[in-house]
Amino acid sequence: MTRADPWDPADPDPLVLTAILDEDTQDLLDGWRRRWFPPERNQLAAHLTLFHALPPDVLGTLPEDLREVLPPEAPVGTLSGVRSLGRGVAVVVDVPGLDGLRSAVAHRYRDRLTRQDAHGFRAHVTVANFLPPARARALLEDLAAGFEPRPVRVPGVAVHRYRGGPWELVTEVRIGERPAGERAVSG
Template sequence: MQEVEMMPYILTSRLDDQAQNFFESMRNAYFPVGRNQVPAHLMLFHQLPYEPDTLSYMETIRSEVFAAEVTRLFFLGNGVAYAVESEQLNALHTTIKKHFHHVLIPQDLQGYRPHITVQNKVSPQTARDTMAMLLKDFEPFTMDILGMDLWRYLGGKWDWKAFYPFDKL
């Protein structure tokens, strides 16, 4: 386990309650028991520096609440996720990426493919079966992005630290 002072921040998008409840129920249904240690989430960054400057910078981000489209399901090899599309979400990610570019890990520097994982760490066949089942009833839908949540990574579990709300329309 990493030393506590070395454990980074994680940044996620805050979903509206209906979407959060939906994805949480999907995760609870399809994620392997014992491996589902964190809430359903739309990741922005896997590692931001654990330092006061990160908190200060997050306070400067301004946005209005915006819509994001859940457009399709996709196969992860050992799991299933819902793809999310939003120009505003991509712009937000780009803005934050530019600020932290010099300290980001390779995973956060690569192309941003927003998604919400509802199953992971299963056999490819189990994932294919889940995908086939979920595709039967899937219809694209819209959700609202209400702000950003900052978490502290604790070697598996996450500890919620702050919410940065967006302005209501």
């Protein structure tokens, strides 16, 4: 079942869950986004969205739920190519384990997902959008011609609150980090 009713008016801003990218990859994709995204539409840093709209009332349990499903080590994969978004271009992200992480979160919230989040997942980072179709095709061809795969690491996930355009960072859950006050168990 997917969520069809509107958000609770008392807390209408959904949560966006993104994968955190290693610093070099983030810098590269941010630069591409600044270069090719129409400036008046570019309100966000480059991002790999895992969920577009989780219900805001799960915020109290979401960080712990994420800690339970995150792998023990940061997954490593590849920026493997580019693909068309029609009026935009995305960089394809192949990270073994990312689909499984997303599936685990989707399973926990399966009755609360929007239609968009309940559908399939293809990991990507949008570097251009809202372009005239001919410009988008030309950019795709240019990027594909010179594209070289490169490694990417995902050291955690970030939870944002959607604010009608810009996002507000709520928390990050890093792989291998324990919450404040939690002690390591030795043995």
